[in-house]
Amino acid sequence: MWRRVASLSPLVSRSKSRLLDQVQVANGFNVWQVFSTQVLNPTEGGVSDRRRTPLVTFVLGGPGSGKGTQCTRIVETFGFTHLSAGDLLRKEISSNSENGSMILNTIREGKIVPSEVTVKLIQKAIEASENDRFLIDGFPRSEENRIAYERVIGAEPDIVLFFDCPVEEMVKRVLNRNQGRVDDNIDTVKERLKVFTELNLPVIKYYSEKGKLYKIDATGSEDEIFERVRPVFAVLR
Numbered sequence: 001m002w003r004r005v006a007s008l009s010p011l012v013s014r015s016k017s018r019l020l021d022q023v024q025v026a027n028g029f030n031v032w033q034v035f036s037t038q039v040l041n042p043t044e045g046g047v048s049d050r051r052r053t054p055l056v057t058f059v060l061g062g063p064g065s066g067k068g069t070q071c072t073r074i075v076e077t078f079g080f081t082h083l084s085a086g087d088l089l090r091k092e093i094s095s096n097s098e099n100g101s102m103i104l105n106t107i108r109e110g111k112i113v114p115s116e117v118t119v120k121l122i123q124k125a126i127e128a129s130e131n132d133r134f135l136i137d138g139f140p141r142s143e144e145n146r147i148a149y150e151r152v153i154g155a156e157p158d159i160v161l162f163f164d165c166p167v168e169e170m171v172k173r174v175l176n177r178n179q180g181r182v183d184d185n186i187d188t189v190k191e192r193l194k195v196f197t198e199l200n201l202p203v204i205k206y207y208s209e210k211g212k213l214y215k216i217d218a219t220g221s222e223d224e225i226f227e228r229v230r231p232v233f234a235v236l237r
Protein backbone atom coordinates (compact mmCIF):
# COMPACT_ATOMS: atom_id res chain seq x y z
CA MET A 1 0.00 0.00 0.00
CA TRP A 2 1.90 3.12 -1.24
CA ARG A 3 0.69 6.58 -0.31
CA ARG A 4 0.52 8.95 -3.25
CA VAL A 5 1.17 12.66 -2.79
CA ALA A 6 -2.52 13.43 -3.35
CA SER A 7 -3.28 12.15 0.14
CA LEU A 8 -1.83 14.37 2.84
CA SER A 9 -3.66 13.05 5.86
CA PRO A 10 -0.53 12.07 7.88
CA LEU A 11 0.42 15.74 8.10
CA VAL A 12 -2.97 16.82 9.37
CA SER A 13 -2.91 14.40 12.30
CA ARG A 14 0.79 14.94 12.97
CA SER A 15 0.73 16.29 16.52
CA LYS A 16 -1.70 13.66 17.71
CA SER A 17 0.24 10.73 16.27
CA ARG A 18 3.51 12.18 17.54
CA LEU A 19 2.24 12.20 21.12
CA LEU A 20 1.21 8.56 20.69
CA ASP A 21 4.60 7.73 19.19
CA GLN A 22 6.35 9.21 22.20
CA VAL A 23 4.21 7.27 24.63
CA GLN A 24 5.05 4.04 22.80
CA VAL A 25 8.83 4.54 23.00
CA ALA A 26 10.13 2.93 26.14
CA ASN A 27 13.68 3.93 27.01
CA GLY A 28 16.87 5.70 25.97
CA PHE A 29 17.68 9.39 25.86
CA ASN A 30 14.87 11.33 24.24
CA VAL A 31 16.08 14.17 22.04
CA TRP A 32 12.51 15.36 21.81
CA GLN A 33 12.55 16.26 25.53
CA VAL A 34 14.90 19.08 24.56
CA PHE A 35 12.31 20.37 22.09
CA SER A 36 9.28 19.47 24.22
CA THR A 37 6.04 20.96 22.87
CA GLN A 38 3.99 20.59 25.98
CA VAL A 39 5.52 21.63 29.28
CA LEU A 40 3.70 21.19 32.54
CA ASN A 41 3.05 24.53 34.19
CA PRO A 42 3.25 23.80 37.94
CA THR A 43 1.47 26.98 39.05
CA GLU A 44 -1.60 26.34 36.91
CA GLY A 45 -1.31 22.54 36.80
CA GLY A 46 -1.78 22.69 33.00
CA VAL A 47 0.32 22.57 29.87
CA SER A 48 1.79 25.43 27.89
CA ASP A 49 3.63 25.69 24.57
CA ARG A 50 7.34 26.40 24.89
CA ARG A 51 9.18 25.20 21.79
CA ARG A 52 7.83 23.36 18.78
CA THR A 53 8.56 19.66 18.46
CA PRO A 54 10.87 19.06 15.49
CA LEU A 55 9.36 17.81 12.28
CA VAL A 56 11.38 14.93 10.88
CA THR A 57 11.28 13.56 7.34
CA PHE A 58 13.18 10.41 6.44
CA VAL A 59 14.32 10.42 2.80
CA LEU A 60 14.73 6.94 1.34
CA GLY A 61 15.51 5.42 -2.06
CA GLY A 62 18.15 3.33 -3.77
CA PRO A 63 21.69 4.46 -4.60
CA GLY A 64 21.57 7.34 -7.08
CA SER A 65 17.79 7.71 -6.91
CA GLY A 66 18.24 11.45 -6.32
CA LYS A 67 17.71 11.79 -2.56
CA GLY A 68 20.49 14.32 -2.01
CA THR A 69 19.54 16.34 -5.10
CA GLN A 70 15.91 16.67 -4.03
CA CYS A 71 16.88 17.39 -0.40
CA THR A 72 18.78 20.45 -1.64
CA ARG A 73 15.58 21.67 -3.34
CA ILE A 74 13.45 21.00 -0.25
CA VAL A 75 15.94 22.92 1.92
CA GLU A 76 15.85 25.92 -0.45
CA THR A 77 12.06 26.01 -0.64
CA PHE A 78 10.87 24.82 2.76
CA GLY A 79 13.71 25.70 5.16
CA PHE A 80 14.61 22.23 6.39
CA THR A 81 18.05 21.27 7.69
CA HIS A 82 19.49 18.46 5.57
CA LEU A 83 21.23 15.67 7.48
CA SER A 84 22.63 13.06 5.11
CA ALA A 85 23.63 9.91 7.02
CA GLY A 86 26.20 9.13 4.30
CA ASP A 87 27.71 12.64 4.55
CA LEU A 88 27.88 12.41 8.37
CA LEU A 89 29.70 9.08 8.03
CA ARG A 90 32.08 10.45 5.37
CA LYS A 91 32.86 13.40 7.68
CA GLU A 92 33.76 10.92 10.42
CA ILE A 93 36.25 9.29 8.04
CA SER A 94 37.90 12.58 7.15
CA SER A 95 38.06 13.73 10.79
CA ASN A 96 40.19 10.68 11.62
CA SER A 97 37.81 9.49 14.33
CA GLU A 98 38.31 6.13 16.04
CA ASN A 99 35.65 4.58 13.78
CA GLY A 100 37.05 6.12 10.59
CA SER A 101 38.67 3.06 9.06
CA MET A 102 35.75 0.77 9.95
CA ILE A 103 33.34 3.26 8.31
CA LEU A 104 35.51 3.60 5.20
CA ASN A 105 35.73 -0.17 4.74
CA THR A 106 31.99 -0.57 5.24
CA ILE A 107 31.16 2.14 2.70
CA ARG A 108 33.67 0.72 0.23
CA GLU A 109 31.93 -2.66 0.51
CA GLY A 110 28.47 -1.11 0.18
CA LYS A 111 27.43 -2.53 3.55
CA ILE A 112 25.73 -0.84 6.52
CA VAL A 113 27.63 0.80 9.36
CA PRO A 114 26.52 -0.34 12.86
CA SER A 115 23.40 1.58 13.87
CA GLU A 116 24.78 2.93 17.14
CA VAL A 117 27.49 4.84 15.23
CA THR A 118 25.11 6.40 12.70
CA VAL A 119 22.35 7.21 15.20
CA LYS A 120 24.85 8.95 17.48
CA LEU A 121 25.98 11.17 14.59
CA ILE A 122 22.37 12.03 13.72
CA GLN A 123 21.55 12.75 17.36
CA LYS A 124 24.57 15.10 17.66
CA ALA A 125 23.60 16.92 14.47
CA ILE A 126 19.99 17.41 15.60
CA GLU A 127 21.11 18.70 18.99
CA ALA A 128 23.57 21.12 17.38
CA SER A 129 20.89 22.65 15.17
CA GLU A 130 18.59 25.56 15.94
CA ASN A 131 16.14 24.41 13.29
CA ASP A 132 12.98 22.44 14.04
CA ARG A 133 12.64 20.79 10.60
CA PHE A 134 14.98 18.01 9.53
CA LEU A 135 15.45 15.90 6.43
CA ILE A 136 17.29 12.73 7.39
CA ASP A 137 18.61 11.44 4.08
CA GLY A 138 19.64 7.80 3.56
CA PHE A 139 18.39 6.68 6.95
CA PRO A 140 17.10 4.25 8.19
CA ARG A 141 18.74 1.77 5.81
CA SER A 142 17.62 -1.30 7.80
CA GLU A 143 15.14 -2.36 10.46
CA GLU A 144 18.07 -2.32 12.90
CA ASN A 145 18.72 1.38 11.98
CA ARG A 146 15.04 2.21 12.44
CA ILE A 147 14.71 0.53 15.84
CA ALA A 148 17.96 2.10 17.12
CA TYR A 149 16.75 5.57 16.07
CA GLU A 150 13.42 5.13 17.86
CA ARG A 151 15.18 3.91 21.00
CA VAL A 152 17.77 6.68 21.13
CA ILE A 153 15.81 9.64 19.75
CA GLY A 154 12.50 8.60 21.26
CA ALA A 155 10.23 9.42 18.32
CA GLU A 156 9.14 8.31 14.89
CA PRO A 157 9.43 10.42 11.73
CA ASP A 158 6.46 12.52 10.65
CA ILE A 159 6.92 11.95 6.93
CA VAL A 160 8.82 9.34 4.90
CA LEU A 161 9.68 10.07 1.27
CA PHE A 162 10.63 7.21 -1.00
CA PHE A 163 12.26 8.07 -4.34
CA ASP A 164 11.29 5.23 -6.62
CA CYS A 165 13.71 4.85 -9.52
CA PRO A 166 14.42 2.03 -12.00
CA VAL A 167 17.65 0.12 -11.33
CA GLU A 168 19.22 0.95 -14.73
CA GLU A 169 18.65 4.68 -14.13
CA MET A 170 20.14 4.52 -10.62
CA VAL A 171 23.24 2.71 -11.89
CA LYS A 172 23.65 5.24 -14.72
CA ARG A 173 23.39 8.20 -12.32
CA VAL A 174 25.85 6.73 -9.80
CA LEU A 175 28.45 5.86 -12.43
CA ASN A 176 28.18 9.38 -13.92
CA ARG A 177 28.26 11.18 -10.55
CA ASN A 178 31.95 11.98 -10.66
CA GLN A 179 32.32 13.25 -7.07
CA GLY A 180 35.22 10.94 -6.15
CA ARG A 181 33.15 8.68 -3.88
CA VAL A 182 34.81 5.34 -3.07
CA ASP A 183 31.48 3.55 -3.57
CA ASP A 184 30.69 4.94 -7.04
CA ASN A 185 31.91 1.90 -8.96
CA ILE A 186 30.03 -0.99 -10.50
CA ASP A 187 31.02 -3.62 -7.89
CA THR A 188 29.96 -1.52 -4.90
CA VAL A 189 26.80 -0.37 -6.66
CA LYS A 190 25.79 -4.01 -7.20
CA GLU A 191 26.25 -4.66 -3.47
CA ARG A 192 24.35 -1.48 -2.53
CA LEU A 193 21.44 -2.56 -4.72
CA LYS A 194 21.41 -5.93 -2.96
CA VAL A 195 21.42 -4.19 0.43
CA PHE A 196 18.64 -1.91 -0.80
CA THR A 197 16.42 -4.87 -1.70
CA GLU A 198 17.20 -6.97 1.35
CA LEU A 199 17.42 -4.36 4.10
CA ASN A 200 16.01 -0.98 2.92
CA LEU A 201 12.81 -2.22 1.30
CA PRO A 202 11.45 -3.78 4.53
CA VAL A 203 11.77 -0.35 6.20
CA ILE A 204 9.92 1.29 3.31
CA LYS A 205 7.19 -1.35 3.62
CA TYR A 206 6.98 -0.70 7.38
CA TYR A 207 6.31 3.03 6.91
CA SER A 208 3.88 2.32 4.08
CA GLU A 209 1.85 0.15 6.42
CA LYS A 210 1.94 2.93 9.03
CA GLY A 211 0.50 5.38 6.47
CA LYS A 212 3.57 7.65 6.61
CA LEU A 213 5.06 6.89 3.19
CA TYR A 214 5.01 9.21 0.17
CA LYS A 215 6.23 7.36 -2.91
CA ILE A 216 7.68 9.73 -5.49
CA ASP A 217 8.35 8.77 -9.10
CA ALA A 218 12.08 9.62 -9.35
CA THR A 219 12.32 9.54 -13.15
CA GLY A 220 12.45 12.62 -15.36
CA SER A 221 14.22 15.92 -14.78
CA GLU A 222 15.13 17.29 -11.35
CA ASP A 223 12.46 19.99 -11.81
CA GLU A 224 9.78 17.47 -12.71
CA ILE A 225 10.60 15.37 -9.66
CA PHE A 226 10.57 18.38 -7.36
CA GLU A 227 7.07 19.27 -8.58
CA ARG A 228 5.99 15.84 -7.32
CA VAL A 229 7.68 16.47 -3.97
CA ARG A 230 6.38 20.01 -3.45
CA PRO A 231 2.77 19.13 -2.44
CA VAL A 232 4.01 16.96 0.42
CA PHE A 233 5.52 20.02 2.13
CA ALA A 234 3.36 22.85 0.73
CA VAL A 235 0.66 22.26 3.36
CA LEU A 236 3.21 23.00 6.12
CA ARG A 237 3.72 26.65 5.15
Ligand SMILES: Nc1ncnc2c1ncn2[C@@H]1O[C@H](COP(=O)(O)OP(=O)(O)OP(=O)(O)O)[C@@H](O)[C@H]1O
Pocket residue numbers: 061062063064065066067068069070086138173174176177178218219220221222225
Ligand atom coordinates in the same frame (compact mmCIF):
# COMPACT_ATOMS: atom_id res chain seq x y z
N1 LIG B 1 16.46 13.67 -12.19
C1 LIG B 1 17.73 13.43 -12.45
N2 LIG B 1 18.13 13.15 -13.70
C2 LIG B 1 19.43 12.89 -13.99
N3 LIG B 1 20.42 12.91 -13.07
C3 LIG B 1 20.07 13.18 -11.81
C4 LIG B 1 18.73 13.45 -11.41
N4 LIG B 1 18.69 13.69 -10.10
C5 LIG B 1 19.95 13.56 -9.66
N5 LIG B 1 20.78 13.26 -10.66
C6 LIG B 1 22.23 13.02 -10.61
O1 LIG B 1 22.39 11.66 -10.22
C7 LIG B 1 23.47 11.51 -9.32
C8 LIG B 1 22.94 10.88 -8.02
O2 LIG B 1 22.06 11.81 -7.40
P1 LIG B 1 22.07 11.98 -5.82
O3 LIG B 1 23.46 12.10 -5.34
O4 LIG B 1 21.10 13.05 -5.48
O5 LIG B 1 21.46 10.55 -5.40
P2 LIG B 1 21.33 9.88 -3.97
O6 LIG B 1 20.02 9.20 -3.93
O7 LIG B 1 21.63 10.86 -2.90
O8 LIG B 1 22.46 8.78 -4.07
P3 LIG B 1 23.31 8.08 -2.90
O9 LIG B 1 22.38 7.20 -2.13
O10 LIG B 1 24.33 7.28 -3.64
O11 LIG B 1 23.90 9.16 -2.05
C9 LIG B 1 24.06 12.90 -9.12
O12 LIG B 1 25.16 13.05 -10.00
C10 LIG B 1 22.93 13.84 -9.53
O13 LIG B 1 23.40 15.07 -10.06
Ligand SMILES: Nc1ccn([C@@H]2O[C@H](COP(=O)(O)O)[C@@H](O)[C@H]2O)c(=O)n1
Pocket residue numbers: 063084085086087089106107108110111112113114118137138139140141145183192
Ligand atom coordinates in the same frame (compact mmCIF):
# COMPACT_ATOMS: atom_id res chain seq x y z
N1 LIG C 1 22.07 4.79 7.37
C1 LIG C 1 23.21 4.63 6.65
C2 LIG C 1 23.53 5.47 5.59
C3 LIG C 1 24.68 5.24 4.89
N2 LIG C 1 25.50 4.24 5.22
C4 LIG C 1 26.75 3.95 4.48
O1 LIG C 1 27.14 5.06 3.71
C5 LIG C 1 27.10 4.72 2.31
C6 LIG C 1 26.75 5.91 1.49
O2 LIG C 1 25.48 6.41 1.88
P1 LIG C 1 24.70 7.48 0.96
O3 LIG C 1 23.41 7.75 1.63
O4 LIG C 1 25.55 8.69 0.86
O5 LIG C 1 24.51 6.81 -0.34
C7 LIG C 1 26.13 3.54 2.24
O6 LIG C 1 26.27 2.72 1.11
C8 LIG C 1 26.52 2.80 3.51
O7 LIG C 1 27.72 2.10 3.34
C9 LIG C 1 25.18 3.42 6.29
O8 LIG C 1 25.92 2.48 6.62
N3 LIG C 1 24.04 3.63 7.00
Ligand SMILES: [Mg+2]
Pocket residue numbers: 067068084086138
Ligand atom coordinates in the same frame (compact mmCIF):
# COMPACT_ATOMS: atom_id res chain seq x y z
MG1 LIG D 1 23.09 10.92 -1.38
